[in-house]
Amino acid sequence: MSEYSLQELSCWNDRIEERVKQAGLDYYEQHFEICSYEDMLCYEAYVGMPAHYPHWSYGKAYERQKTFYQYNLTGLPYEMVINSNPCIAYLMKDNTLLLQILTMAHVYGHNDFFKNNRLFRRDTRADMAVEMFKTHANRVREYIQDPGIGPVKVERILDAAHALRFQVPRHGEKKQSDRKELAKEVYELVPARLADDLLGFLAEKGRLTDWEQDLVHIVREESMYFMPQLETKIMNEGWASYWHYRILQELELPQELHLEFLQRHNLVVRPHEGRINPYFVGFKMFEYLDKKPGGREQIMTARREERDQSFLRRYLNRELCEEMHLFSYGSEGENIIVEDIADEEGWQNVRDTLANSVGIAGIPVIVPQTVCKGVLELKHEFDGRELEMGYTRETLKYVAELWGGEVSLSTVLNGRETVLRCNEQKEIS
Structure with a gap:
């Protein structure tokens, strides 16, 4: 961490937390831990937990991620957050200062979502x-x-x-x-x-x-x-991305940090070719809803009550489908064909196809x-x-x-x- 000190990170965290409170987010006490990329690989393989029972599948996941990372076939997550009270999040020590600032703000969004969404409140004990x-x-x-x-x-x-393991109550x-x-x-x-x-x-x-x-x-x-x-991947990542964007806009970052912020944010929420990026869909939907009259109250209610399927069915409209260039596709023999596009006739089918494929709906x-x-x-x-x-x-x-x-x-x-x-x-x- 040659670019910055722990004290500097702590000061940025204090500034972020002040704006999180001003925004009305309600979160658990937040703890951050700095770790190496090797440690982050372990946390990723063992689903983020500091302790987990041994099984060959976790070792396999670790070796796979390590190989992909070493050959630049994939990156590591900027952060990893545990749904716990206090909420624990890991930050890679090799991250730049701006990336640490962005991910800390992102973590507070997850933290608020964990504490308030009804699925987490009902079925987990943080x-x-x-x-x-x-x-x-x-x-x-x-x-x-x-x-x-x-x-x-x-x-x-x-x-x-x-x-x-997924044949449990839904x-x-x-x-x-x-x-x-x-x-x-x-x-x-x-x-x-x-x-x-x-x-x-x-x-x-x-x-x-x-x-x-x-x-x-x-x-x-x-x-x-x-x-x-x-069941809330799109909402959870979209919520965290929306709030890291809002908070960093308010931090009055130095110009060199602000430029990196825009680059990093756009990398996080960009659409992916051939598959859905949950950060992109969730961010665009919360951003769109918050601009509407009564939008802040509406997104707070959505974050509290919905899961991905109901969120998409309730709030993904034609305008959003068109803005995100969504379409549904299928197969005809060995060929991939476009079945519906987000126009007047097809946008509802596109929405329903997406809603039927998110989370565990495909299991x-x-x-x-x-x-x-x-x-x-x-x-x-x-x-x-x-x-x-x-x-x-x-x-x-x-x-x-x-x-x-x-x-x-x-x-x-x-x-x-x-x-x-x-x-x-x-x-x-």
């Missing part, structure tokens, strides 16, 4: 987050070191639980599918509280030992912690239906998108591993009801 991950890490390491269990058995259960409207007509039968066998929670059902009803059950509960609890972040919903003669019967809540069969077959094997017996899955393929079965020997038919 004051217990760091301790929860530490406790989980200690328990997993105890199982690994237990001579009667060991790393191989622990990894087998974690692999299965990781494969199903937010928003509940899909009814055909549960209504099966309600009495299903709820006698699958408790109502587990009807939308396959991983929780397997943890509670599967043929698992106590330590195996504990491992599945650990994965489930951590998945529930991250679920709000997955299939698999629910436990009933148990018949020891066979766990699952149902894919078909929404017009077919399951990828290669992945489905492997995932069914993991379900059978945790269930401890035969599993069947009902889905739709080529317009027809189809049932896949996996027996105790992990054979698919």
